[in-house]
Amino acid sequence: MPSLFLDTERMANLNSGLGQLCLHLGRELVRQKPADWDITFLVKRHQVGTFGPIANYRVATRWGRVWRWWKYDVWHCPYQDTRFYPTRATKFVYTILDFNYLSLPQYSEQRKDRRKQHYQSMASKAQVITTISEYVAKDVPQRLNVAPTTPIRTIYCGVDIPDDRQMAEPAVKPSxxxxxxxxxxxxYKNVHTMLPILAANPNLWLVLAGPDKPEYSQQxxxxxxxxxxxxRLMMPxxxxESTKWWFYANCEAFVFPSLMEGFGIPVVEAMAFGKPVFSSSLTSLPEVGGTEAFYFPSFEAxxxxxxxxxxxxxxxxxxxxxxxxxGQSAKFRWEIAAATYWQLYQDLLREK
Incomplete structure (x- = not known):
């Protein structure tokens, strides 16, 4: 029976975009699992059982990176910063989300070089490299040495939209x-450039949600x-997740002026609610927003x-x-991503 191993260790933080990616892709892979395949997830101890009894689980610990007895036919890491890697006998699928880390000014060149070396090591082990946008797919051979025989494929992320029962009104909200x-x-998220909109619209508020870097939030x-x-500024x-969906459902518009994105899941989420999206035109964002988003020609006020x-x-x-x-949002669904991955896994096993 063929076996698939999925590294979902970063699911430990379910309030992060990476945690949600691991969770939703994992759920859909289980739902579409062929009857003749086994699937095993790498998780933290408290998340054993997350994907139900049909799946198997390995507990991620800080002691081990490679266990020679962890032998699977296909090993998939759905993000580039994994701390675990497969044995040589395993078909390895390596997903690269973005190279943002290598451009961030707060990190030293030495740290960036070490991170890039890690990316290169993993890419060299992979039979297939997947990315979450065409932008990243084009960036991979610019950043890394990829063997001509190693294909680079784009498989877009998905979005699961909840119903009203999964929304929770926050205790503190704009008036x-x-x-x-x-x-x-x-x-690099560039959200300070949105403040002039408030100055020009005296009844409008701006909610900036997410963990912050103190020096930037102070700015x-x-x-x-x-x-x-x-x-009229809120930074909660x-x-x-339930609070996030409430903000999407009740906002006037969604703003996403980011300068670097591998994909931009929030754009898809906002569009799923029929909300107007005001976006940067840089990196992958035009792929996601398509012709329906409004793009800033510059960030002058x-x-x-x-x-x-x-x-x-x-x-x-x-x-x-x-x-x-x-309709634009509906192009990006986890069922599409999972079906494409299952086809990829099966194709890999058929290759000699």
């Missing part, structure tokens, strides 16, 4: 219409005070405000736009 952003608050607050909009920190004002006018005057946004 008026609001823009919403969710993600790690680091400088945001200082700029908000300078513009006189600090009383990391929020759980006047351009940001003008793009927002004109975009909202277009949205309000086009009653069919919410459904088109939902």
């Amino acid at each position: 008026g219409p609001f823009l919403f952003f969710i993600g790690m608050l680091q400088s 945001i607050w200082e700029q908000a005070r300078e513009l006189g909009v600090a009383d 920190g990391a929020i759980d 006047a351009a940001v405000v003008d793009t927002y004002q004109k975009g909202m006018e277009t949205y309000r005057n086009d009653p069919a736009m919410p459904e088109r946004l939902k």
